[in-house]
Amino acid sequence: MTHKTNLLGVFLLFATCLATPHEACAEAIPVVLDRVESGWQLTRGGEPYFIQGAGGKGPKAQLAASGANTFRTWGVGDDLQEQLDEAQELGLTVVVGHWLGHERHGFDYGDSAAVQEQFDRVKKDVLQYKDHPAVLLWGIGNEMEGFAGGDNPAIWDHVQSLAAMIKELDPHHPTMTVTADIGGARVKSVHELCPDIDIMGINSYGGLPSIPRRYRELGGTKPILITEFGPRGVWEIEKTSFGAPPELTSTQKAQVYVDAYTAGCLDVPELCLGGFAFTWGFKMEATSTWFGMFLPNGDKLASVDAMTEVWSGSPPANLCPEIRNFALKGPDVVQPGDQVEVQLDIVDPEGAPVQVNWEIRNEATTYITGGDAQAVPLALDEVIQESSTTGAVLKMPGGGVYRLYLIASDGDGGGATASVPIKVDGEPDPAPIRLPLALYQDGHPQPWAPSGWMGGISSISLDLDSKVNPRSGETCIEVVY
Incomplete structure (x- = not known):
């Protein structure tokens, strides 16, 4: 009788797993943070775990192949289950962010109803995903303290x-x-007002x-995790005479990633638990190439090569084209x-022919977007009269600020970028827009940004990367009502 009962139990458990595999049968892998003689130590499943990661929507299989072990999210979206499952399959873990x-x-942290709603949302998400084996730790908020002093106690109480x-x-x-760096009251607030926060990101x-x-001078004692790093931001550099930020080439940025990460994290393993390169993907912020580690078409940039060597100990077999010089010949x-x-x-390290594409665009009207x-x-x-692998010749349009972009490819998944801002004095006389203009096209940046929802939206869903019956390419925009 006992034997039959055990078989019935196994059958019922198997049936339950088939019905709700993630909720009923997932098992968390314990992650522990310990204070040891040498400093702080993170372990996962009993083994030391140093976080080698990136944040962004780029290909996770390529992240794993590059030697990384973790990626982070900034919030919990409808695709988190899919992301966790993919991470588990690839041997990656996830720092799950809860957007505040x-x-x-x-958002008003003095509005008790709004704060409670946010609390309930985070609680629901924790209960839903806490047992997934790919979860590494929880990230509570991202720069929610703002960019001033970061000293609103209501935020830290929450x-x-x-x-x-x-x-x-x-x-x-x-x-x-x-937090957004550690200026103002950030370190003090996290240490004095948030005793249940284990790690300062x-x-x-x-x-x-x-x-x-x-961090140490400010009294920081909790372990740290570098949750975003990359080239210097536009808020940190000197501008041109007309207020535009000069941008490093992708080749120059690669070394910045390595040098900054080494000094700010790898050299202090007793304090730092690891870090996340930003951004594993493409992002328009100030320029269309400032922070992205990939091009919109999926080509990697030199920062991926650099971090691959840091993470894995060896550079990838195919390196990105190297920009040895990029400069205006004359005034800006x-x-x-x-x-x-x-x-x-520009040259390719393996000797492959380099293909180049030159573009000129109006300069962004805002550089610092948070x-x-x-x-x-x-x-x-x-505007572009001549172009080749050795340079370009432009005939400038009417007054305004423009930015010339170089986008290069080795034809085998490796890319390179450079840009330079140019000001034209005088009355505006806009150049014609390059046609055809695609509002949505695979492998190209979108010439618009979603500004948010209006009115009752409970019956509407939007997927900007749907793969359901695209008319052309691999993806499309899907709106469901």
């Missing part, structure tokens, strides 16, 4: 209440909150090399109708 409202977006709730529901995964770019020193402020020359020296969505300015026609 920003005051600059209108972060603490969420951390305490998560610890009660899930003892297997540490908690983290993420820090988004830092130009300031990353000095993070360990500054000219008159309408003037001829402008740009010099280029990470918010930004439309890619439209490409212009009749």
Whole structure:
């Protein structure tokens, strides 16, 4: 009788797994944060775990192949289950972010109803995903303290209440909150007002090399995780005489990733638990190439090669084209109708022929967006008169600020980018837009940014990367009502 009962139990368990595999049968892998003699140690399943990661929507299979072990999300979307499952299949883990409202977006931490709704949402998401084996830890908010002093106690009280709730529901995964660098009252607030936050996540770019020193000087004792790093932000550099940010080439940026990450994280393993390169994908922010580690068509840039060597110990077999020189030949402020020359020296490390594409676009009207969505300015026609792998010749249109982009490819998945801003004095006389203009096209940036929802939206869903019956290409925009 006992034997029959056990068989029945196995059958019922198997049936339950088939019906609800993720909720009923998933088993969390315990992640523990310990204070050891040498500093802080993160373990997963009993084994030391140093986070080698990136954040962004780029290909996760390529992330795993590059030697990384983790990626992060900024919030919980409808695709989180799919992301966790993919991570598990690839041997990756996920730092699951819970997006918290920003005051600059209108969220009021003095509104008890809004705060409770946010609390309930996070609780629901933790309960739903806490047992997935790919979950590594929880990220509570991302720069929700804003870009000023970061000293609103109402925000930190809410972060603490969420951390305490998560610890009660899930003892297997540490908690983290993420701030915009560590200036103002950020370190003090996290340490004094958030005792249930285990890890201080820090988004830092130009300031990353000095993070360990500054953090300790501010009294920081919790372990840190570098949750975003990359080239210096536009807010950290000197501008041209007309206020435009000069941009490094993709070749130059690759070394910045390595140097900053080494100084700000790898050199202090007793304090830093790892980091996330930004952004594993394409993103328009100030320029269309500033932070992206990939091009819209999927080609990787040199920052991927650089981080692959950091993560795996070896460079990839196929390296991206190397830009040895990219420069204006003459001033960056000219008159309408003037001829402008740009010099280029680019080679492929494996000797492959390099293909180049030159584009000129109106300059972005806003450089500092706080990470918010930004439309890619439209490409212009009749400006580029000559172009090749050694440079380009332009005949400048009417007054305004423009940016010339170089996009290169080795034909085997490797790319390179460079850009330069140019100001034209005089009356505006816009150049024609390059046609045809695609509102949505695979492998190309969108010339618009979704601005948000209006009215009753409970019956509407939007997928910007749907693969359901696209008319052309692999994806399309799907709206369901």
